Amino acid sequence: MNIKMVGYILTKILGVEAVLMFLPILVGIIYGEREAVYFLVPIALLCLIFLLGLRKPKHQEIYAKEGMVITAFSWISWALIGAIPFTISGCIPSYIDALFEMISGFTTTGSTILTDIEALPMCMLFWRSFSHWIGGMGVLVFVMVLTNLDKNRSMYIARAEMPGPEKDKLAPKMSSNVRILYGMYFALTAIEVVFLLIGGMDLFDSLVHAFGTAGTGGFSSHSESIAYFNSAYIDGVITVFMILFGVNFGLYYLALHKDFKSIFKNEELRLYLLIIMVAMVLVTMGIRDNYGSVFEAFRYASFQVGAIITTTGYCTADFALWPMLLQIIIVSLMVIGACASSTGGGIKVSRVLLMGKCIHRGVRQMEHPKSVSVIRVNGKKVDNDVLSNLYFYIFAYLAILVGSVLLVSLDNMDFTTTVTSVITTMSNTGPGLGAVGPSGNFASFSILSKLVLSFDMLVGRLEIFPILMLFTAGTWRKRF
């Protein structure tokens, strides 16, 4: 482990947070809020840390291990420092609560401990939602470009941060195309802001909700979430953009190059859209009687399905009151999540696809015990590395799920709340069922549970590996 280089890159990454924190100050100045001054404290701290890293270390070699440790530490320290203004301003008096809120922001979860969201100053609400937008795309590759780190080195960091099972194939593309990807992210967000402004939202709300959609986060500036606006147009715009941000960004890259054939043939996209359509139909049928017309039922069904499968977690209806079948569908969508290399969470549609293909292969081998059958996705053979990665991911996911549920159950909440609070945080969705349903929040959990659920959010967003890396003995050996 090249600890000096890890520290050096960390100081750069924290420097970027200092720059970004001037944005909520700007918002505070516009709205004349004196709470904006509290952002100067973390900025000062971050500048101090940045100064520590002015000298570049002699040995600059970093590999996968360092990449993961840098990623894990960056996300944790961004949240640790990003939470400071909430606590010193008194907006969120408990620092653990503020940290939970910030981790929920950066990991694009959207679970909140706030009971009265409107009580927060605009600058704080802005920073809270802006963290979704930062966390959605991942900051580290962006920072790598800014700091001119060698391409091969930034690859290791990109790999640790990008979601999805096939990291190796993505990474080389990433380093050359990072500007295009960020450009598309900017552009899509800007288009959504325009659409929301047309719908009559003010600029502040448009920005906040575009950040929440783009990052598939789910923080709103209103306690009622999107239901506050009570507009079919706004519901529609946000539904479409949530689903768009849940698509693999690599496909937008293909669209730019007019390779529509590959897009059409993409198995993950097809499964993603199929699941969405089936879920929308079932939910529409299930809630038909709650609404005046099929169209109205479809409006609420499509919004909730879009919000949950993309793990955004915005709400316009309280699905915790729906028939049990629909609640189970919602929880299943949560676990599945969005496409790989999107801003969404969950175990990803591509992993579900791979698991399905593994089952199919197993059945074929039962029928023909001597056949050796390969697994293909999009017509290409899936590497054994990708598969063993999948097995490891699923087993570790299950182990962390069970461990977290055990720890959270110490709070002695009901079974539904205990289990779904862990599922929704591990999937970076936001709401669950029971006390953490759409009309509830995470305020009543103990400090231990809040820390466990924060851990689950990080594990979910960074897909287990980098966070697990921090806890392995081998990581901390052999320094130079």
Add this chain to the structure above:
Amino acid sequence: MNIKMVGYILTKILGVEAVLMFLPILVGIIYGEREAVYFLVPIALLCLIFLLGLRKPKHQEIYAKEGMVITAFSWISWALIGAIPFTISGCIPSYIDALFEMISGFTTTGSTILTDIEALPMCMLFWRSFSHWIGGMGVLVFVMVLTNLDKNRSMYIARAEMPGPEKDKLAPKMSSNVRILYGMYFALTAIEVVFLLIGGMDLFDSLVHAFGTAGTGGFSSHSESIAYFNSAYIDGVITVFMILFGVNFGLYYLALHKDFKSIFKNEELRLYLLIIMVAMVLVTMGIRDNYGSVFEAFRYASFQVGAIITTTGYCTADFALWPMLLQIIIVSLMVIGACASSTGGGIKVSRVLLMGKCIHRGVRQMEHPKSVSVIRVNGKKVDNDVLSNLYFYIFAYLAILVGSVLLVSLDNMDFTTTVTSVITTMSNTGPGLGAVGPSGNFASFSILSKLVLSFDMLVGRLEIFPILMLFTAGTWRKRF
């Protein structure tokens, strides 16, 4: 698929059921119950079926595929016919309910749709519990021995029926040692009967509860289950025997050969005992205040832990009223289950061990990306076949779990009941939480749910493969 041979073996297997059905008639005669006469109907039916199979087919080749299909059909048809006396006698008026009860019996689950168990005649109660004992050890290998089927052929059937991840290693041993294994099963059951008689149970109850323990089933002749006897001695005896029947029977074989070193070094046994000890300590601490002394708390804690990890499902306390941590521990024990090649269900301790080792290997490979590390259990390298079997099993398990929960949720019960009813039936445990907790039952489910849960019991007992085999198109091609 050699359908003629499958049919031929099936007729033999059903002939054995006819013979076994004379036992409840004997019980009926002893207790002077005229309901015993209803057993003659299925016996007549079985004899008719047996006569159909007097001519041995020309082509006698059977392979893994046929083995699985025979296994699946045997279990299903035993239950289909075994359920007849309950319905025609009017004891369980609905045939679907009777079928649920019989599948629950043969799969050693112990979930019941009965609301008043004591209302049943003794002969019916005997048959219900006897099905646990038959199902516990698996009948097919026994039948193979009786019918003098060639060893290599019976191996394919033994493999389909034996629980645990390493079927290949077991099977050759099995075919030569099947008499010893059944002998030990008989002997251990007989010893338990003696211990229960000493505790003051009458012979009928002793037999019923020894069958329930030996098969890790859980049917009792009393609605209150073991709590009815209210005896620390009986609780203790049953706790010890449940745990003994949850041990890999291969280890008893080693004990007969005085190979205690291998037993001591067996990793699955060590993990099994470790989980039991930790769970007993935690549960004792958690329910300490409900009881007069630590010893009393330990009595109830150890019984419930033993009953659940071995997936027996007997109860002396209502764990659905315990603190949430203990409820989560109970559900986790249910999923883990007993050792491979025991009479217990669940995913098996050996699979949990393998999953843990896969996670450990994944972590090692994160640290040293170029290292190729093998997985060892008991000092021996685990075959790739065993591992790909594990992946398939776990993925199929998860898929069936989610699918079943979706179907059962149509009944619109609460989340806890919906989820745990599927978990407890897939694990062949018996009780779950919520409406299916220790003081509840499965009577209020719809016909669809009862069929889904029956399917889950079969899938759990036969470990997915044979049942899945029935649904694959390739199974039914190429007959001769």
